[in-house]
Amino acid sequence: MPGEIALGRRYRASRTVVREALKLLSAKGLIASRKRSGTRARPREAWNMLDADILAWRLRDGRAEPKFVSDLLHVRAVVEPAAAAMAARSHTKKSLGPIEEAFAEMERTAHNRVAFADPDRRFHKAILMATGNDFMGAFAALTEAALGAFVRIASRHRGAPGPSVPLHRAVLEAIRRRDAEGAQAAMTALLDRTARNVERNVKGTAKGKGRARARRT
Amino acid sequence: MPGEIALGRRYRASRTVVREALKLLSAKGLIASRKRSGTRARPREAWNMLDADILAWRLRDGRAEPKFVSDLLHVRAVVEPAAAAMAARSHTKKSLGPIEEAFAEMERTAHNRVAFADPDRRFHKAILMATGNDFMGAFAALTEAALGAFVRIASRHRGAPGPSVPLHRAVLEAIRRRDAEGAQAAMTALLDRTARNVERNVKGTAKGKGRARARRT
DNA sequence: GTTCTTTATTATGTCTGACATATCGTCCGG
DNA sequence: CCGGACGATATGTCAGACATAATAAAGAAC
Numbered sequence: 001m002p003g004e005i006a007l008g009r010r011y012r013a014s015r016t017v018v019r020e021a022l023k024l025l026s027a028k029g030l031i032a033s034r035k036r037s038g039t040r041a042r043p044r045e046a047w048n049m050l051d052a053d054i055l056a057w058r059l060r061d062g063r064a065e066p067k068f069v070s071d072l073l074h075v076r077a078v079v080e081p082a083a084a085a086m087a088a089r090s091h092t093k094k095s096l097g098p099i100e101e102a103f104a105e106m107e108r109t110a111h112n113r114v115a116f117a118d119p120d121r122r123f124h125k126a127i128l129m130a131t132g133n134d135f136m137g138a139f140a141a142l143t144e145a146a147l148g149a150f151v152r153i154a155s156r157h158r159g160a161p162g163p164s165v166p167l168h169r170a171v172l173e174a175i176r177r178r179d180a181e182g183a184q185a186a187m188t189a190l191l192d193r194t195a196r197n198v199e200r201n202v203k204g205t206a207k208g209k210g211r212a213r214a215r216r217t
Numbered sequence: 218m219p220g221e222i223a224l225g226r227r228y229r230a231s232r233t234v235v236r237e238a239l240k241l242l243s244a245k246g247l248i249a250s251r252k253r254s255g256t257r258a259r260p261r262e263a264w265n266m267l268d269a270d271i272l273a274w275r276l277r278d279g280r281a282e283p284k285f286v287s288d289l290l291h292v293r294a295v296v297e298p299a300a301a302a303m304a305a306r307s308h309t310k311k312s313l314g315p316i317e318e319a320f321a322e323m324e325r326t327a328h329n330r331v332a333f334a335d336p337d338r339r340f341h342k343a344i345l346m347a348t349g350n351d352f353m354g355a356f357a358a359l360t361e362a363a364l365g366a367f368v369r370i371a372s373r374h375r376g377a378p379g380p381s382v383p384l385h386r387a388v389l390e391a392i393r394r395r396d397a398e399g400a401q402a403a404m405t406a407l408l409d410r411t412a413r414n415v416e417r418n419v420k421g422t423a424k425g426k427g428r429a430r431a432r433r434t
Numbered sequence: 435g436t437t438c439t440t441t442a443t444t445a446t447g448t449c450t451g452a453c454a455t456a457t458c459g460t461c462c463g464g
Numbered sequence: 465c466c467g468g469a470c471g472a473t474a475t476g477t478c479a480g481a482c483a484t485a486a487t488a489a490a491g492a493a494c
Contacts (some may be wrong), residue, residue, distance in 0.1 A: 002444075003444090003445065003446085005444080005445095005460075011484095013477085013478090014477060014478045014479070015478090015479090016233065016476090016477065016478065016479090017476085017477065019237065019446085020236065020237060020240045020476095021445090023237050023240045023241055023244070024240055024241075024243075024244045025242045026241075026243075027240070027244035027245055027270075028244055028245075033445090033446060033447090034445090034446075034486080035444090035445065035446050035447075035484070035485045035486055035487095036443090036444060036445050036446070036484095036485060036486040036487055036488095037444095037445075037446090037487075038444090038445055039445090039446080039488070044351060044354075045346065045357070047355075048265055048267065048268055048355065049351055049352050049354070049355035050265065050267050050352070050355055051265055051268075053244075067351075068351075071261035071350045071351050071352055074303070074350055075350060075353070076388060078295070078296065078300075079295065079296070082295040083295075086291070103485085123289060128228045129262065133288045133291055134262075134266055134284075134285075134288050135261045135266050135267070135288055135289070135359070136290040136292070137261075137266070138264075138265065138267055140262070142352070193251040202290040205364070220473090220475085221474075221475070222474090228446085229451045230449090231448060231450070232449090232450090233447090233448065233449065233450090234447085234448065236475085236476090237447095250475060250476090251456090251457080251474090251475080252456045252457055252458095252473095252474065252475050252476075253455095253456060253457040253458055253472090253473060253474055253475070254457075254458075254475090255473090255474060255475075255476075256474090256475080305481060383438085393486090399446070
């Protein structure tokens with residue numbers, strides 16, 4: 001990368017500000033600084049992929065979407081059904097409440113796609129929190145990024161999100177009655193629908209051998 | 218938190234250094250700064266739990282281990298079998314190589330626990346990378362933290378890690394023959410053994426209703 | 435000519451002191 | 465009791481200087 005003084009000239013900022021910005025990127029694993037050699041970009045596998053900022057930046061890029069969206073779908077398909085099962089086993093009154101609230105608002109806004117997006121996010125996040133596992137909460141950033149991306153993708157193509165309400169209801173009810181297998185199956189069904197929707201609306205979602213991609217640093 | 222100048226006095230550092238340190242913590246989600254109000258700690262769910270530094274810091278604390286280790290085991294039980302299945306489906310020569318190399322060294326060092334730890338880490342990381350899914354690679358930090366912790370826990374209690382070699386071999390061979398279900402099952406068996414070992418060697422692993430823990434910020 | 439040692443350069447890392455800016459608490463007047 | 469002006473305070477930004485270490489180049493020994 002350009003040196004700190006050069007970056008300072010480029011963006012009209014003092015070296016202090018440049019250094020703090022680089023420190024931020026360094027903390028997220030994007031770059032690494034060594035004396036004399038300067039600051040270099042780190043390989044993709046060093047990035048904190050679940051960091052909310054990194055997810056947002058990669059989304060805003062727009063062009064990088066196809067494999068990105070596909071990977072997102074696959075990881076959600078792994079994590080969220082398991083999280084639903086864990087939540088069914090170990091939820092409490094305190095942690096079940098937010099799930100029920102979010103679902104109630106989803107029912108109220110089932111006719112309006114933009115108003116539906118926020119309770120949808122809260123629903124999935126509340127389930128992750130209800131697992132009681134600290135690491136599951138870390139996926140909230142991922143699901144929120146995914147939902148944000150999918151809303152942008154689907155917003156122009158289809159109507160109201162009404163049909164997904166009963167699928168969400170099935171997840172909630174299975175969790176409420178502490179039916180782990182049922183919650184897992186219901187969440188799988190819900191994500192399958194999402195995946196089909198996204199795949200239908202996006203051309204070239206890099207399914208199949210989508211791995212062989214650019215892989216630029 | 219104390220103000221930046223106070224921290225500077227406390228640690229004999231200039232405000233520049235203090236600010237860069239705070240920026241690092243801020244990038245990882247531990248703290249947030251607002252003008253005039255000062256810098257405050259953020260709730261646990263805002264932390265980047267998969268960040269390598271945060272995992273290392275939480276491990277070095279020592280006392281926080283019981284629920285931490287339990288959560289680690291549960292997340293691995295969710296992610297790694299699925300990763301093994303994905304790797305079985307979409308590995309290439311390039312991505313299979315590191316798995317085989319790591320396993321070969323595990324066989325050579327099966328008698329020596331400390332020498333065994335490193336290829337063990339590489340084995341699990343290589344599988345995560347072989348999925349071809351960028352987000353799966355992000356779990357490498359987690360599995361490495363987990364293995365580091367488990368080695369510390371088990372090092373004083375038991376002998377050589379020999380018995381786990383055939384379990385690893387089963388995972389490798391299932392991946393090599395592109396048997397997704399087999400790889401998933403083999404990885405589940407491997408992690409089950411690890412979990413049983415850890416639970417046997419640690420008192421009070423916060424199994425069951427381990428959720429109701431301190432939850433301090 | 436090759437190799438080892440020394441020196442110089444150059445980037446990051448640290449320090450200092452100052453000013454800018456926004457926000458919270460307080461005070462005052464309506 | 466309420467709303468606006470004002471001052472205090474902590475973060476945010478700036479400028480210039482020096483420290484430090486790692487690389488590259490120059491030089492000495494063989």
